[in-house]
Amino acid sequence: MNSIAPASTAASLDDPFYYLANFRFVLAWVEKRHHDLLAVEERHFIERFAALSRASQALLVRMVMRKGELFRLDKLVYAEIGDSATAMAPLKALGWVDDAPELTLDELFDQLRLSELRQALADEIRQTPLKPSSAKALLREKLTARLSHLQQPLARWWPEATTVVVRLQVMALCDRLRLMFFGNLRQDWAEFVLTELGLQRFERVAFNAASRAFQSRAEVDVYLHLHWLRQRLDEGESPASVYAELPPRADNAWLDARRARFLFQLGQGAERAGEARLAVTLYAEADTTEARVRRLRVLEREGHHREALDVAQRALAGGPGEHEAQALERLMPRLAKRLGLAPVARAQAPAFERWELTLPGPQPVEAAVAAHVATPHAPVYYVENTLITGLFGLLCWSAIFAPLPGAFFHPFHHGPADLYRDDFVSRRREAFDACLALLDGPGDDYRQRIRATWTEKWGLASPFVHWAALPETLLDQALVCLPAAHLRLLFTRLLSDLKTNRAGLPDLIQLFPQAAPGAPRYRMIEVKGPGDRLQDNQRRWLGFFARHALPVAVCHVRWQREAPSEGEELTP
Structure with missing residues (x-):
């Protein structure tokens, strides 16, 4: 044979x-x-x-x-x-x-x-x-x-x-065999072809006996059952009947996280079907940040204000993350008012610099602001969610790609399978601490580490580094202009909630490599076009910048209809 x-x-x-x-x-x-x-x-x-x-x-x-x-x-x-x-x-x-x-x-x-x-x-x-x-x-x-x-x-x-x-x-x-290899049914045979074409390249990670997605056949069965239930939901079956066949929690953290995501999707389906009480049950069982927030919104919408307030108070006592805390801060004053309770004071949002510009347009708003603000000695780059996360990914590459059990199952991982699990950082705490410690020293060890990683790993798939958005010129200028202490603050916040905090960063960065000693050598700029409003994750990042005195501004743009008269334009 x-x-x-x-x-x-x-x-x-x-x-x-x-x-x-x-x-x-x-x-x-x-x-x-x-x-x-x-x-x-x-x-x-x-x-x-x-x-x-x-x-x-x-x-x-x-x-x-x-x-x-x-x-x-x-x-x-x-x-x-x-x-x-x-x-x-x-x-x-x-x-x-x-x-x-x-x-x-x-x-x-x-x-x-x-x-x-x-x-x-x-x-x-x-x-x-x-x-x-x-x-x-x-x-x-x-x-x-x-x-x-x-x-x-x-x-x-x-x-x-x-x-x-x-x-x-x-x-x-x-x-089933493909699932055991990839650890998911999202990836297929095209991964091999794209790799051979050079369109995808992956970090080489060591594998051992624990480096596989499933440790028992029952876990494979649970995954396939969840996949089948998702198909039935997509085909229009009622959330209630699908939920009746949901398997119990698994003794497998990443598989259990998948089950929780599906519970959230079932909850959304129940909401769309007008089954509010079922949606509340599903969100409560999912017990993720998104699900807890959504559960409270359903309770409030359905008029269950006392139940919502009790749930919100328990959540607040549990030390919620920023996303959930932001939702609670908005919700609790409304609930208190509707229940006739003493007013709940809202936390004062930190103030940040605000600009208003009138520019020729319409045109891509970020490009318009960048062209208006940039000077030969103070370039502006469009870096939304790529520069800070990219520098983080380069500095912490070894921690992110640490070959821990349950993180990498095959040679085609874009990032660790447990990236957004609650224990992702805690499992790698020592490795992340060692990376961030490079930012505390008096020398430029962190710059050397970031540059070396950029050179060695260029083009490899990474959940944080988008190579096309991080050319060498930008990398070098950013390392000159962004203080190590600021990078530590930014990276620490990223690590507090990688899934949520990797988005919402300002659109632009202006660099001042020739700034006088003691003067800021960069500033982040969030750009809002006509009718555009700040999103919640953007507000959280802006608040963080303001609380830590990191240079940031929000630029609101309106389009001029004709040539501006003298003095019409407000510049930063």
Whole structure:
């Protein structure tokens, strides 16, 4: 029997069987690292696949990598495979392909051309007022009521059929193997191709026995069950019936986080369906920041003010994060007023510098402000959510990509799988502390670390570094102008809530490399065009800048309708 040998991470596209090499790589990886999670059927599949001829292997993989489970044999034409019927025969013998599957009317319409449908359904069409020349959509609409109950092989639909339709029977099995490899069903075989094309490059992370997404077969089953429930919800099934089949919490942190996200989606569906009480239940069980905030909003909207206030007070006592605290600060005064309680004072928002500009337009507002404010010695860059996060990602690269259990499962990770879990930072506390400590020293160790990482890792996928937005010129100027103490403050806030705080940073940065000693050498600028308002995450970042005396301004722009008169323009 032939054995399945691991290939390189991504096979060369010069090899006409590159896709087969990649599939075999996945099988070898799963067989080696997940052998204890494989059922007898899956082990037999891997063994029998290895025993097939290359042509049969390749044809199967071609189908696996295409969309759906139904295929016309006359469309499975590949030069490197040769005769598809010959390559298909062993797959039929194994039961992996059904060459006479029962087809619904919708499946028949999906597989046949209009001219073929007119032949296959000629008798049925004659029994309707339709013309034989009717369009495909009209034929489907009019025949559905008459034929939707039928499910039969193509030979019954069309005895004179000139093609063969087959159904792939092992797609679910292959999806399970793909899930065990990637740890999700979002990534597919295209990851290999994009890597070989050089469009994606990934950090190399060491793997060990604990470096896999699932530690038991039951966990794989839970993931697939959640995926199936999500499909049912997307197809219009009621949130209540889907919720009734939700599996219990798993003893797997990242899988449990996925379950919580799905509970939030169910809650949103219940809200849309007008099932407020169910939505409250779902949000309470999800118990994420977003879900807790949404639960309070539903309670308030439904008039359950006392219940909402009790929930809000418990949340406030629990030390909420900034996002949740901001929502509570807005909600509690309203609830107190409606309940006739003593007024709840709102915290005073920190003040920050405000500009108003009248500029020629309309045009991209950030570009207009940058062009107006910049000078030869004080350049302005558009850096929204890329510069600060990029510098953070470069300084803390080793901590972010630390090969901890449950963080990396395969060679195609854009970032750690546990990136947004509550324990992401705590699991790497010592590593992050060591990185941030470089900002405390008297020298420029942190600059050297950031520059070295930029050079060594350039182009590798990162959840924080967007290489196109961080050219070397900007990097060098930013490292000159942004004080280490300021970077420490900014990075510390990022680490307090990576998912929420990576967004909302100001649009522009102006750098003053020639500023006098003691003067600020940069300022962040949030730009708002006509009718645009500050978002909550932007307000939180602006408040942070103001509280720590970091230079920031908010620039409100209006467009001039004609040439401005002297003195009309207000400049910063």
